[in-house]
Amino acid sequence: MPKLILPDGKVLTVEPGSRIIDYVPRGKGLVAKVDGRLVDLSSEVPEGASEIKVLDFNSPEGRETYWHTSSHILAQAVKRLFPRAKLGIGPAIEEGFFYEFDMEGRSFTPDDLQRIEDEMRRIIKEDLLIIRKEVSRQEAIELFSKMGEVYKVELLQEMQEPVVSLYQQGEFVDLCRGPHLPSTGYVKHIKVLYSSSSYWKGDERNPVMQRVYGISFPEKEMLDQYLKRREEAKKRDHRVVGPQLDLFSMPSEVIGPGLVIWHPKGARIRRIIEDFLVRVHLKWGYELIYSPHIAYTNLWKISGHLNYYREFMYVFEKDGIEHAVKPMNCPFHILVYKSKKRSYRELPLRFFELGTVYRFERSGVLHGLLRARGFTQDDAHIFTTPEKLEEEISKVIELDEYLMKSFGFDEFKVEISTWDPNHPEEYMGSEEDWHRAQSALEEALKKRGYSYEVMEGEAAFYGPKIDVKLVDSIGREWQLSTIQLDFNLPKRFNVTYVDADGSEKTAVMIHRALLGSIERFFGILLEHYAGNFPLWLAPIQVRVLPVSERHLAKAQEVLNELVRKGVRADLDVESGTLGYRIRESELQKIPLTLIIGDKEVSSGTVSVRQKGKGNLGSMTLEEFLKRYWEEMLPPDQRSEVLS
RNA sequence: GCCCCGGUAGCUCAGCUGGUCAGAGCGCCGCCUUGGUAAGGCGGAGGUCGCGGGUUCGAAUCCCGCCCGGGGCUCCA
Numbered sequence: 001m002p003k004l005i006l007p008d009g010k011v012l013t014v015e016p017g018s019r020i021i022d023y024v025p026r027g028k029g030l031v032a033k034v035d036g037r038l039v040d041l042s043s044e045v046p047e048g049a050s051e052i053k054v055l056d057f058n059s060p061e062g063r064e065t066y067w068h069t070s071s072h073i074l075a076q077a078v079k080r081l082f083p084r085a086k087l088g089i090g091p092a093i094e095e096g097f098f099y100e101f102d103m104e105g106r107s108f109t110p111d112d113l114q115r116i117e118d119e120m121r122r123i124i125k126e127d128l129l130i131i132r133k134e135v136s137r138q139e140a141i142e143l144f145s146k147m148g149e150v151y152k153v154e155l156l157q158e159m160q161e162p163v164v165s166l167y168q169q170g171e172f173v174d175l176c177r178g179p180h181l182p183s184t185g186y187v188k189h190i191k192v193l194y195s196s197s198s199y200w201k202g203d204e205r206n207p208v209m210q211r212v213y214g215i216s217f218p219e220k221e222m223l224d225q226y227l228k229r230r231e232e233a234k235k236r237d238h239r240v241v242g243p244q245l246d247l248f249s250m251p252s253e254v255i256g257p258g259l260v261i262w263h264p265k266g267a268r269i270r271r272i273i274e275d276f277l278v279r280v281h282l283k284w285g286y287e288l289i290y291s292p293h294i295a296y297t298n299l300w301k302i303s304g305h306l307n308y309y310r311e312f313m314y315v316f317e318k319d320g321i322e323h324a325v326k327p328m329n330c331p332f333h334i335l336v337y338k339s340k341k342r343s344y345r346e347l348p349l350r351f352f353e354l355g356t357v358y359r360f361e362r363s364g365v366l367h368g369l370l371r372a373r374g375f376t377q378d379d380a381h382i383f384t385t386p387e388k389l390e391e392e393i394s395k396v397i398e399l400d401e402y403l404m405k406s407f408g409f410d411e412f413k414v415e416i417s418t419w420d421p422n423h424p425e426e427y428m429g430s431e432e433d434w435h436r437a438q439s440a441l442e443e444a445l446k447k448r449g450y451s452y453e454v455m456e457g458e459a460a461f462y463g464p465k466i467d468v469k470l471v472d473s474i475g476r477e478w479q480l481s482t483i484q485l486d487f488n489l490p491k492r493f494n495v496t497y498v499d500a501d502g503s504e505k506t507a508v509m510i511h512r513a514l515l516g517s518i519e520r521f522f523g524i525l526l527e528h529y530a531g532n533f534p535l536w537l538a539p540i541q542v543r544v545l546p547v548s549e550r551h552l553a554k555a556q557e558v559l560n561e562l563v564r565k566g567v568r569a570d571l572d573v574e575s576g577t578l579g580y581r582i583r584e585s586e587l588q589k590i591p592l593t594l595i596i597g598d599k600e601v602s603s604g605t606v607s608v609r610q611k612g613k614g615n616l617g618s619m620t621l622e623e624f625l626k627r628y629w630e631e632m633l634p635p636d637q638r639s640e641v642l643s
Numbered sequence: 644g645c646c647c648c649g650g651u652a653g654c655u656c657a658g659c660u661g662g663u664c665a666g667a668g669c670g671c672c673g674c675c676u677u678g679g680u681a682a683g684g685c686g687g688a689g690g691u692c693g694c695g696g697g698u699u700c701g702a703a704u705c706c707c708g709c710c711c712g713g714g715g716c717u718c719c720a
Binding site: 088092093098174175177196197208210547548575577579 | 682710
C-alpha cells in the first residue's frame with residue numbers, strides 16, 4: 001500500500017485510485033510528489049505508487065506551484081478585462097510570477113494593474129476548481145486557433161509530445177504542463193507589482209509583449225513582510241544613498257553612462273578597502289603588479305578575446321595601429337609571467353592587481369555601480385602546477401572567506417560550473433584536464449566544509465569555475481567572487497614552466513576576482529549596511545560637536561587629538577540647535593558623535609553618542625579611544641589578529 | 644541595442660485638456676536664537692522647465708528628433 005506523508009510529517013496509508021486531496025486537510029498542502037514526480041493534489045494515487053509526499057508553501061515546489069497558479073489567475077483576470085489580449089507565457093519565477101500578453105500595442109497603466117489585482121481577488125473568491133485535461137496536440141492546436149491564441153498555437157507547433165495537458169479554471173483554459181493548485185481559492189494574498197514590456201521569447205525581432213509581475217502568499221504577514229522588504233531595498237538603493245551621503249555621483253549626461261566619479265568620502269572608503277585588499281594579498285603570498293590601460297588590439301587577438309568580445313571593447317586608432325582600452329587584465333599578467341623562464345620551484349605565482357577596465361556594456365543593462373562601463377577588478381591570476389592546484393584553490397577559498405567575513409558577510413552560496421560530459425568537443429582541454437580540475441574544485445570546497453551546487457554544462461569553454469554568492473542583511477543574494485580555471489590562455493600564450501624532470505610543461509592558470517569589482521562591491525556594501533558603514537570603513541568615524549560657540553576651542557582641541565591619532569574625525573561648525581545638529585550627524589550616518597558643552601569642559605570629558613544607540617554618557621577621550629580603537633582599525637590590523 | 648515610462652531649483656516633487664504655471668518642502672545664505680542628545684523662528688538667493696527643431700498670436704504643457712535616467716527584454720507550454 002502506498003504511504004502518504006503530510007507536510008507536518010504525519011504518515012498515512014492510502015488506497016490507489018483514491019484522490020490525494022481527500023487525505024489532505026484544506027490549507028495543509030498545495031501539491032504532491034509521487035515517487036519523485038510532481039502532480040496535482042487533485043490527481044489520483046496511481047497504481048503501483050509507493051511514496052506520496054504532500055508539499056506546502058515551505059517547499060520550493062509548493063511555492064512554485066502556488067505562484068504558477070497565481071499567474072493563471074492573473075491571466076484569467078486580464079482576459080476578463082481585456083478580452084482581446086493574447087496569452088504569452090506565465091511562469092513562476094524565483095520570487096513570484098508573471099504573465100505576458102500581446103496587447104496590440106497598448107500597455108498597462110497603473111490603473112489597469114489595480115483593476116487586474118481586484119479581478120484576481122474576485123477569481124480567488126470564486127474558488128474555481130482547476131481541472132487538468134489531456135488532449136492530443138492536434139486537438140489543442142485546433143482549440144487555441146479557434147480562441148485566437150496565436151502564441152499558444154506557436155508553442156504547440158514547436159512541441160514534440162503527441163499529448164499535451166490543459167488546465168481549466170472557470171471560463172479560462174491554458175496550455176500548461178502543471179501542476180497546479182486544486183482551486184483558485186487556494187491562493188490567499190496577492191499583489192500585482194508592476195508591468196513592463198518584453199519580447200516574445202526574449203527575441204527583439206519578435207512582437208512586444210506586456211508583462212505583468214505579481215507575488216502571492218498564503219499568509220497576510222508574509223505578503224506584508226515581502227512588501228516591506230521591497231520597500232526597504234528601495235530605501236537602501238545605492239544610487240540614492242550614495243549621492244545622498246556625498247560618496248559618489250554618476251553625471252552621465254556630462255561624462256557618459258556607466259562611469260563613476262568618487263567624491264571625497266566615497267574615495268576614502270574605497271581607499272580603505274583597497275589598502276586592506278593590498279595588505280591582505282601581500283600577506284597571502286600574492287605579488288602586486290600594475291599594467292597599462294591600453295594596448296594594441298593585437299594583444300587580444302592573441303588571447304582570442306577580440307573575436308567575440310570586440311563589441312564590448314573601446315577601440316581606437318593611433319599611428320595607423322589599432323589600440324584598445326583593456327576590458328580585462330589577464331594578458332598583462334601572463335606577460336609578467338612570461339618575462340622569464342619559470343621553474344616549477346617558484347610556482348605557484350600569484351599576481352594581484354586592482355585593474356581598472358572598461359567594457360562597453362549595452363546601455364540597457366547598466367545599473368548604477370552594480371553594472372558600470374568603467375570599473376576596477378580585484379583581479380589576480382595564479383599560475384601553478386597541476387599537482388598544487390587543489391591546495392591553491394583551497395587557499396583562494398580561504399582568502400575569500402576571510403575577506404567576506406571582514407566586510408560583514410557571513411552567509412554564502414557556492415556553485416561549481418562544470419562541463420557537459422555529453423559534449424566534450426565543445427570545450428578546450430583534455431578530458432583528463434577537466435576531470436582533474438573539477439575534482440580539485442570540489443575537493444577544495446569539501447575540505448573547507450562548504451556545501452555547493454554543481455551546475456553541469458554551465459562552465460565556459462575554457463575551464464570550470466566556482467562562483468560564490470553572498471546573502472546580504474535583507475536576504476538578497478549577490479554573485480560576487482569567481483574562481484575560474486583556464487586551459488585556453490596558457491596554451492595561446494604558451495605559458496610554461498620547467499618541471500623537476502627538466503621537461504617543459506604548460507602551467508595551470510586560475511583567474512579570480514573575489515570582490516568582483518570595487519564599484520559593484522561598494523554598491524552592495526552600501527546597500528547591505530544601508531549606508532551605516534562599520535567603524536573601520538566609515539568615511540567620518542567621529543564628529544565633534546560643540547554645544548555652543550563657547551565650546552568651540554575645546555572641541556577643536558579634541559578634534560586635533562583625534563586627527564593626530566589617525567582617527568577620521570570632523571568638527572561641526574554649523575549653527576542651529578543642538579537637537580538639529582545631532583539629527584544632522586545621525587542622518588549623515590556618522591557612527592560616533594562627541595558632544596562638548598560646559599559639563600565636559602569642566603570635567604575634561606566628552607559626551608559620547610553612538611549612532612543607533614543614542615547617548616552613552618560621558619568619559620575621557622582616552623577612555624573613548626580605548627573603547628573604540630580596535631573597531632576603528634581594519635580587521636587585519638586589530639590586535640586579535642595573529643597572522 | 645530594443646520596448647514601455649520618465650527628465651521642472653542642489654535634492655524630492657507639484658504644475659502639463661496651451662494663456663499670472665515659474666511653485667512647495669528640504670537644503671543653501673543672512674539675521675535672531677547659545678541650545679544638553681533626531682527638525683527653534685524670520686527673511687533671502689536660486690530654475691536656458693534635459694537639448695534641438697516644429698505647430699501656434701502664445702509652449703514647461705501639443706508634435707518630431709536627439710541625449711540621459713528608470714523598469715524590463717525565455718527562470719519559460
